[in-house]
Amino acid sequence: MGIFSYFRAKKSSAEVAKNRLQIIVAHERAQNGGYEFLPRLRQELLLVVQKYVHVELENIRVDVNRDGDCEVLEFNVTLPDNKR
Amino acid sequence: MGKIIVVTSGKGGVGKTTSSASLATGLARRGKQVAVLDFDVGLRNLDLIMGCERRVVYDFVNVIQGEATLHQALIRDKRVENLFILPASQTKDKEALRMDGVEKILDELSSRFDFIICDSPAGIEHGALMAMHFADEAVVVTNPEVSSVRDSDRVLGLLQSKTRKAREGGNIREHLLLTRYDPERVSRGEMLSVADVEEILAIPLLGVIPESKSVLAASNSGEPVILDDASDAGQAYDDAVARLLGEDLPHRFLTPARKGFFARIFGG
Numbered sequence: 001m002g003i004f005s006y007f008r009a010k011k012s013s014a015e016v017a018k019n020r021l022q023i024i025v026a027h028e029r030a031q032n033g034g035y036e037f038l039p040r041l042r043q044e045l046l047l048v049v050q051k052y053v054h055v056e057l058e059n060i061r062v063d064v065n066r067d068g069d070c071e072v073l074e075f076n077v078t079l080p081d082n083k084r
Numbered sequence: 085m086g087k088i089i090v091v092t093s094g095k096g097g098v099g100k101t102t103s104s105a106s107l108a109t110g111l112a113r114r115g116k117q118v119a120v121l122d123f124d125v126g127l128r129n130l131d132l133i134m135g136c137e138r139r140v141v142y143d144f145v146n147v148i149q150g151e152a153t154l155h156q157a158l159i160r161d162k163r164v165e166n167l168f169i170l171p172a173s174q175t176k177d178k179e180a181l182r183m184d185g186v187e188k189i190l191d192e193l194s195s196r197f198d199f200i201i202c203d204s205p206a207g208i209e210h211g212a213l214m215a216m217h218f219a220d221e222a223v224v225v226t227n228p229e230v231s232s233v234r235d236s237d238r239v240l241g242l243l244q245s246k247t248r249k250a251r252e253g254g255n256i257r258e259h260l261l262l263t264r265y266d267p268e269r270v271s272r273g274e275m276l277s278v279a280d281v282e283e284i285l286a287i288p289l290l291g292v293i294p295e296s297k298s299v300l301a302a303s304n305s306g307e308p309v310i311l312d313d314a315s316d317a318g319q320a321y322d323d324a325v326a327r328l329l330g331e332d333l334p335h336r337f338l339t340p341a342r343k344g345f346f347a348r349i350f351g352g
Contacts, residue, residue: 012272013273014270014273014277014280017229017230018276018280021234021276021284022284024234025233025234025237028234028238029237029241
């Protein structure tokens, strides 16, 4: 390290590596969270909801949230403004 | 019932086979009955690292296909008692590792051995999935380097979702084995530290194997590096074996070696 590192403002390459890893790993864990069926579930949910209300796929959100030891599966359907 | 331990990593070249050979040898040297299995169909290498390449007659796939018995295919190690090697097939295609065949072999082995070490191929394809499927524990071999850490995290995801234990609602016990660690470079901020990797992967640390010339020397001669008692890597593997058996040892070789007087003055 020596005295020069004291003045060095630049991050070390190991710090850069750690930051990059933390971001990509968190992202990939969320993506591969073990629930590969989520996109399919969202599609099927759309078909069910469409029987009653006209919504598009982007109006339906399916999320898995972690709350302590508990995982919560959350559906969110945004209804259109022009309801009958 | 024997314990099935998969040695896996996702990324290639991080030291899976070196680690499998040394962990298996170390366990056997401590009096355990050990079988070490090469799952890398098509790219057999465990036999070379164990130094028994000229004694291979039958292989893993021969046993699965009923062309040989397990007894005929297992190679007895010449240095350490109670240690047996099951080599991978060089010629057959990967799909020959059928799940029911693998299960049958592992069942038979676990009635006879205390530990069954499964040396996984790189990647996350069929061979790697087969190697981990029936495991009780996993040793995830990781280098302090971004692509290796990322791949290890992917493999942890598979261990937690695709294995028999996971499907039955259980958990595989996971261990982190950090290899090719260079304390000198870590202290200069050029390499991820043990703490960095532990923080990202969040699994218990089994051992840290320092980067060492003795590892290549050992594979050159077909002697698992753990048998080189004078080398730091060999000692680090032996510590890891002790921890696998439940001993609580402090981690060694995490800080740069003290430089001698002349090295400090003239630079080394």
